[in-house]
Amino acid sequence: MFAAGLSACSMPSSGPNRNEIFSGSVLREGDAYIVAVGDRVNRAANVPLARGFSDTLRNAALMGGDTIRIGDTVSLTVYENVPEGLLASADSRGATLTDLQVDSQGFIYVPFAGRVRAAGQTPEGLRGTIARQLDEQTPDPQVYVSRTSGDGATVSLVGSLGAQGVYPIVRPTRRLTAMLAAAGGVTIPTQSTVITVNRGSISDRVWLQDLFDHPELDIALRGGDRVLVEQDQRRFTVMGATGAQALVTFDSQVLTAIEALAQVGGLDATRADPTGVFVFRNEPAEVARNVLGRQDITGDQRLVYVLDLTAPNGMFMARDFQIRDGDTIYVTEASAVTWNRTIATLTGTLSIAGGAVSTAETAGDL
Known part of the structure; x- marks a missing residue:
């Protein structure tokens, strides 16, 4: 009768237990590969994230840095060696022309020099070009050119x-x-x-x-x-018997399993099974082949990595195992926790049933 009651009860749980996860193996009822993490697996699975410039x-x-381009603006200052020059006034022998924009064909317009090609030249080169064109009309002009901001190269x-x-x-x-x-x-x-x-x-x-x-x-x-x-927009999920259930953003380029667990408060000391730390991941075929030691793998594969923190080198393995974008870390509950919850549920059920029987008998006596 006790066994029947136990099987009839639907026990509350924070997620699947070890046996339920292992039942999803390709060797049983599922399509995932269950892999115990060791040194060889770490070497095969810890593929660095490829980021860099082509x-x-x-x-x-x-x-x-000083090349003038289409869309840039330039400023000119022209000094002439005659009292009444082409551009200078009676009060000053220097004339300044500002905000001369290089047009779509690469030219600027300078009075008395006409259209002058500016695009592709440095300010020094443009200075010489303008000086030569003005020299035909005013003796030995001194020209200063500066490139100002523009949209030619932004x-x-x-x-x-x-x-x-x-x-x-x-x-x-x-x-x-x-x-x-x-x-x-x-x-x-x-x-x-x-x-x-x-x-x-x-x-x-x-x-x-x-x-x-x-x-x-x-x-x-x-x-x-x-x-x-x-x-960095990479994220991973932590669930099960941990300090928090959370979707966590990476805070460094490389994040290990130990560091990931620490970010959510570590394992729950009252519930967690340190032999049942699982990492769920979809691996590309080339990585899956290296991890499984099989060359017949094609396409992405579902892999479940198992970390046993109680093993002699378990903490080292977890410290070396790198978490990747999209990973799900799940920590199972200890069997004692599940058993205690089952007993508590059954005890409560029996107490309620006993109370109901007692009430019925009392009503019968009345």
Whole structure:
């Protein structure tokens, strides 16, 4: 009768137990591969997250910081060596022309010099061109040219920066890190900051820290580049007998199972089974082949990694096992907890039933 009552009861639980998870193995009723984590599995499963710039971005040559481009604006100051020059007034021998925009064909218009090609020249080269054209009408003119801001070569910077905006590429800001500094720097923790650079159809991402660890990633910028600075968006889920049930965002480039559990308060000391820490993951075929030691695997595979923290090297295995984006970490309850809950439920049921019988007998006596 007790066994019948036990089987009839639906026991409350925080999730599946070890046996129920193992029943989902390909060796039993399911389609998941159950894998115990060891040194070999760690080496096969801990595939580094590939982030970096493509050869197209890394091989781009450094731009001439003072090269004038279509859309830029330039300013001219012309000094003449005659009392009454072409541009100078009676009070001053110098004339300043500001905000001369380079048109769509690459020219600017300078009085008495006409249309002058500016695009592709440096300010020094443009100075010489204008001086030669004015020299035909005024003796030995002295010309000063400066390139001011314009949209000829600009970069858009958005996201977690001190000052988002559109910035011109000038000599001090021809590389990515210099441009980030010009925009006020990054305002989020550097260890979890991701930089995305969009150039035409190319969209590449890199860790901010890698820009400093690997100088070759500090790419040369191009006009029209769009740069996004954001917090790492990878997440994992923790469920079961832990300090909290949560969807957690990564706070570093590499996160191990031990660190992930620590972020939610660790294992619940009153409920958790330290031999039953499971990591559920969909693995690509190439990783699954290495983990399982099988070459007949095709397509993504469901893998359940098992961590036994009570094993002699269990804590080391968990410390070395890396969590990835989309992982689900589940900690089973200890069998004693399940048993105690079952007994408590049955005891409560029997007490209620006993009370009902007692009430019925009392009513019969009446």
